[in-house]
Amino acid sequence: MxxxxxxxxxxxxxxxxxxxxxxxxxxxxxxxxNSLGALPRHVPARMQDVIAREWGQLRIRSWxxxxxxxxxxxxxxxxxxxxxxxxxxxxxxxxxxxxxFKALVAAIRIADATGGPVRDEVLVDATTFPTDGYxxxxxxxxxxxxxxxxxxxxxxxxxxxAVLVNHVDYRSGRLHDLPGITAAxxxxxxxxxxxxxxxxxxxxxxxxxxxxxxxxxxxxxYLNGGPGSPAFLYIRPDHQPSFDSPxxxxxxxxxxxxxxxxxxxxxxxxxxxxxxxxxxxxxxxESALDVWDGVSIEAVRAKSLALTDFFLxxxxxxxxxxxxxAERGSQVSxxxxxxxxxxxxxxxxxxxxxxxxxxxxRFGFTPLYVGFADAERAAAVLGEVLA
Amino acid sequence: MxxxxxxxxxxxxxxxxxxxxxxxxxxxxxxxxNSLGALPRHVPARMQDVIAREWGQLRIRSWxxxxxxxxxxxxxxxxxxxxxxxxxxxxxxxxxxxxxFKALVAAIRIADATGGPVRDEVLVDATTFPTDGYxxxxxxxxxxxxxxxxxxxxxxxxxxxAVLVNHVDYRSGRLHDLPGITAAxxxxxxxxxxxxxxxxxxxxxxxxxxxxxxxxxxxxxYLNGGPGSPAFLYIRPDHQPSFDSPxxxxxxxxxxxxxxxxxxxxxxxxxxxxxxxxxxxxxxxESALDVWDGVSIEAVRAKSLALTDFFLxxxxxxxxxxxxxAERGSQVSxxxxxxxxxxxxxxxxxxxxxxxxxxxxRFGFTPLYVGFADAERAAAVLGEVLA
Numbered sequence: 001m002x003x004x005x006x007x008x009x010x011x012x013x014x015x016x017x018x019x020x021x022x023x024x025x026x027x028x029x030x031x032x033x034n035s036l037g038a039l040p041r042h043v044p045a046r047m048q049d050v051i052a053r054e055w056g057q058l059r060i061r062s063w064x065x066x067x068x069x070x071x072x073x074x075x076x077x078x079x080x081x082x083x084x085x086x087x088x089x090x091x092x093x094x095x096x097x098x099x100x101f102k103a104l105v106a107a108i109r110i111a112d113a114t115g116g117p118v119r120d121e122v123l124v125d126a127t128t129f130p131t132d133g134y135x136x137x138x139x140x141x142x143x144x145x146x147x148x149x150x151x152x153x154x155x156x157x158x159x160x161x162a163v164l165v166n167h168v169d170y171r172s173g174r175l176h177d178l179p180g181i182t183a184a185x186x187x188x189x190x191x192x193x194x195x196x197x198x199x200x201x202x203x204x205x206x207x208x209x210x211x212x213x214x215x216x217x218x219x220x221x222y223l224n225g226g227p228g229s230p231a232f233l234y235i236r237p238d239h240q241p242s243f244d245s246p247x248x249x250x251x252x253x254x255x256x257x258x259x260x261x262x263x264x265x266x267x268x269x270x271x272x273x274x275x276x277x278x279x280x281x282x283x284x285x286e287s288a289l290d291v292w293d294g295v296s297i298e299a300v301r302a303k304s305l306a307l308t309d310f311f312l313x314x315x316x317x318x319x320x321x322x323x324x325x326a327e328r329g330s331q332v333s334x335x336x337x338x339x340x341x342x343x344x345x346x347x348x349x350x351x352x353x354x355x356x357x358x359x360x361x362r363f364g365f366t367p368l369y370v371g372f373a374d375a376e377r378a379a380a381v382l383g384e385v386l387a
Numbered sequence: 388m389x390x391x392x393x394x395x396x397x398x399x400x401x402x403x404x405x406x407x408x409x410x411x412x413x414x415x416x417x418x419x420x421n422s423l424g425a426l427p428r429h430v431p432a433r434m435q436d437v438i439a440r441e442w443g444q445l446r447i448r449s450w451x452x453x454x455x456x457x458x459x460x461x462x463x464x465x466x467x468x469x470x471x472x473x474x475x476x477x478x479x480x481x482x483x484x485x486x487x488f489k490a491l492v493a494a495i496r497i498a499d500a501t502g503g504p505v506r507d508e509v510l511v512d513a514t515t516f517p518t519d520g521y522x523x524x525x526x527x528x529x530x531x532x533x534x535x536x537x538x539x540x541x542x543x544x545x546x547x548x549a550v551l552v553n554h555v556d557y558r559s560g561r562l563h564d565l566p567g568i569t570a571a572x573x574x575x576x577x578x579x580x581x582x583x584x585x586x587x588x589x590x591x592x593x594x595x596x597x598x599x600x601x602x603x604x605x606x607x608x609y610l611n612g613g614p615g616s617p618a619f620l621y622i623r624p625d626h627q628p629s630f631d632s633p634x635x636x637x638x639x640x641x642x643x644x645x646x647x648x649x650x651x652x653x654x655x656x657x658x659x660x661x662x663x664x665x666x667x668x669x670x671x672x673e674s675a676l677d678v679w680d681g682v683s684i685e686a687v688r689a690k691s692l693a694l695t696d697f698f699l700x701x702x703x704x705x706x707x708x709x710x711x712x713a714e715r716g717s718q719v720s721x722x723x724x725x726x727x728x729x730x731x732x733x734x735x736x737x738x739x740x741x742x743x744x745x746x747x748x749r750f751g752f753t754p755l756y757v758g759f760a761d762a763e764r765a766a767a768v769l770g771e772v773l774a
Contacts, residue, residue: 023443032447039443047438048431051671055614056410056426060419060739068614095662097636098485126648131637131662134650138633142529171646218663227442227455227666246525249484250518259558259744261513263521275482275518276605279614281665284438352447357646 009310009372015303018368021291029374031353034198034331034364037224046287050280068279075282076269078289079223079232082297083196083215084206089234091269092285093277096197096218096231097131098247102272103214103233104139104164105246107191110239111161116189119161123150129170132195136164152176160190167205168198168329171356173321175199175329179210186211197221202330203301207234214239222330222366225285233272240268249274291368303367304330307375311363314379320360331364342385351381396697396759402690405755408678416761418740421585421718421751424611433674437667455666462669463656465676466610466619469684470583470602471593476621478656479672480664483584483605483618484518485634489659490601490620491526491551492633494578497626498548503576506548510537516557519582523551539563547577554592555585555716558743560708562586562716566597573598584608589717590688594621601626609717609753612672620659627655636661678755690754691717694762698750701766707747718751729772738768
C-alpha cells in the first residue's frame with residue numbers, strides 16, 4: 001500500500017476540512033457512521049444552553065419563544081435540500097418505523113381512493129431492513145392488503161397499491177434505482193414510499209426531481225443527529241391535502257390549541273406530525289445539521305465513491321456491495337468467515353465497523369469525517385487480522 | 388391572608404427540601420408543571436456526559452456499554468413504582484399519542500379474540516384530551532369499531548371492546564374513578580386503557596392493585612422529564628403474551644439483531660417498543676427521575692391536596708376543579724372572563740399557569756417544588772390582577 005497515494009487524495013479533498021467539526025481523534029478509524037454518526041463538536045455547548053436556559057429558565061415559554069413548537073417543520077426544512085426536496089415537504093419526528101406506518105397507510109389510502117382496479121398488494125423489497133417489513137405487514141393487515149416481497153427492478157402490476165423500498169440496502173450496501181422504480185410504480189398506478197435511512201446525507205436522492213410520493217429516513221446515521229434522533233417524513237406537495245394519517249395526533253391538527261373534539265388536519269407537512277415532539281433529541285439534530293452549511297451532497301457523493309473505490313482496491317475479501325457506482329451506497333460490505341470475531345478484533349485494533357448476520361463485515365464511509373488515510377489504515381488492519 | 392399560616396405549613400412540609408433539587412428561583416411561582424415540569428438541577432451535567440462521552444467518545448459502543456439499548460425497559464422500571472406497577476410491566480418510548488394507538492389496538496384485539504358477544508364499540512371519555520380522541524377514532528376505524536363518547540361512571544355494556552379514560556381531566560382537573568371504572572369495564576368483559584398524563588407523579592394510581600389492563604402517560608409533566616420526553620406504556624403482565632402491537636418495529640422483536648424477515652415478538656413489556664429509542668430525550672428523563680429517590684407518592688398526594696385546598700381558600704373565582712378530594716387531581720382550574728388576558732398578566736407578574744379555551748385559568752401544583760407560600764403569592768397576585 002502506498003501512504004503517498006492516500007495522503008495525496010486527502011490533500012486534494014475539499015471536504016477534508018469538515019473532519020475537524022467532529023469529536024474524533026486519531027486513535028480510531030470510525031467506519032460505523034452508517035449506524036451512529038459521530039458527534040459534531042459544537043453540539044454539547046448548544047445542548048447545554050437548550051437544557052439549562054431554554055428548559056431550565058424559560059420553561060414553558062420556550063414552546064413559543066425558543067421555537068420548540070415549530071421545530072419539526074423547521075428541521076424538516078433543513079433536511080429537505082439534502083434529499084432534494086422542496087421546503088414545506090418534510091417534517092421531523094417519531095422513529096423511522098412509526099413513519100413507515102404513517103406513509104404506507106397514507107399511500108394505500110390514496111391508492112384506494114383513486115378508483116380503478118382493485119389494488120390489494122403492497123410490495124416491500126425482499127431484503128428490506130426488518131422493521132420496514134414488520135411495520136408494512138401491520139399496515140397491510142390493518143388496511144386489508146397483502147404484503148408481497150418485491151425484488152427491486154421487477155415489473156409492478158395493476159394490483160399494487162404501494163411499493164416500499166430501501167434506497168440503499170442496509171446489509172449489502174446496494175443502491176436501488178429510485179428514479180426507475182418510482183417511474184415504474186407510477187406507470188402501474190401505484191405510489192412509492194422510499195426508506196432513505198442509508199442514503200440521506202450520503203448521496204443525492206432527488207425526491208422532488210423523481211416525483212417520489214413519500215419518503216422516510218433516520219437522522220442518526222449520515223446526518224449525525226445523535227443516538228435515536230427523530231426520523232423524517234417527506235410528503236409530496238400534491239399528496240399533502242389527501243394525507244390521511246393513521247396517527248392523527250393533536251400536533252397534526254389545524255388548530256392544536258383549539259382543543260376541539262373533532263380532528264381537522266393542518267395544511268402541509270404538519271400532517272405528518274403526531275404527538276408532542278421530543279425536543280431535546282430534536283434540537284440536538286438541528287444543531288448537528290450545522291455541519292452541512294456550505295456542503296454539497298454532490299461533493300459528498302463524489303468523495304464517498306472515491307473512498308469506497310479506494311478501500312475496495314486495498315481489500316481482498318469477497319465484496320457484497322456492488323462495484324458499479326450506480327448501484328453502490330456509501331458502505332462496503334465484505335463476506336468473511338467468522339465475521340463476528342473478525343469485527344471484534346478490528347474494533348480492538350481501532351477500526352470500528354460492524355457485523356451483520358451471518359457473515360458480513362460492514363464498513364460505512366462518511367465523507368464528512370472519513371479520509372483516504374483512514375480507509376488505507378482500515379484495509380491494512382483488516383489484512384493483519386485476517387493473516 | 389396570613390403569611391404565618393403559609394410559613395408554618397412550609398416549615399412542616401417534609402417535601403419542602405425537594406425544591407432545592409430544581410432549577411427554580413424566587414422570581415417566579417411556577418404553576419405550570421402540569422404542562423412542562425421544571426428542570427432538576429443535576430440534569431445538565433449528566434446530559435453533558437451522555438452527549439460528550441457516551442455519544443462523542445464511545446459512539447456505537449454505548450448501545451451496549453452505556454446501557455442505551457435497554458433504556459426503555461430500565462426507565463420503565465423507574466416509573467412503574469410511581470404508578471403502582473410491578474417491575475417488567477412498563478416501557479418508555481414514543482409519544483403519548485402513539486402509545487394510545489398501540490394500547491387501544493392491542494386492547495381491541497384481545498377483546499375480539501375472547502369470543503362471546505360482538506364488541507364493536509370503543510368508549511372514550513367525552514372530555515378527553517383531544518389527541519386521545521383523534522387517535523382512538525383512528526384505532527376504531529382501522530379495527531372496524533365505532534368510537535362512542537363516554538361519561539366516566541356511566542354503565543358499560545356488552546358491546547364495548549375497550550374503554551379509554553383520562554385519569555385526570557386536563558382541563559377541569561377532575562380525577563376519574565380508576566378502580567370503579569376498571570371494575571365496571573371488566574364486569575362487562577371490556578378492557579381498559581388509562582391515560583395517566585395528569586396523574587403520573589401527582590397521585591397514587593395503583594395500576595397493579597386495580598387490575599388496569601393498559602396505561603399510557605407522558606413524562607414531561609409531574610415526572611419532569613424535559614420537553615417532549617418519551618411517554619410510557621404499561622402492559623398488565625397477563626396481557627403481555629397476547630399484546631399484538633399495530634406498530635411491531637424491530638425493537639419489539641424477540642431477536643432484534645437476528646434481523647429475520649418474520650416478526651416474532653419478544654417477551655414482556657418490550658412488546659411495547661417500536662423503533663430506535665430517542666436516547667438523549669430518554670436519558671434526560673432517566674436522570675430527572677432521580678428526584679424521586681426516597682419520595683413516596685402518598686406524601687406527594689397529601690401535599691398536593693393540602694396545597695390545592697390552601698389555594699382554593701385564597702381565591703374567589705368559580706372553581707371548575709371538584710372540591711371533593713377523591714375527585715381532584717393536582718391542579719386547580721378556575722373559570723374567568725377574559726381568561727387569556729388574565730393569564731398573560733399573571734405571567735408578567737411572575738405567576739406562571741396556563742390558559743385553556745375558552746375561559747379556564749389552569750394552575751398546576753407540583754408538590755416536589757411548589758410550596759404554600761407560592762400558593763399564597765399566586766392567589767394574591769391573581770387577586771391584584773382581577774381587581
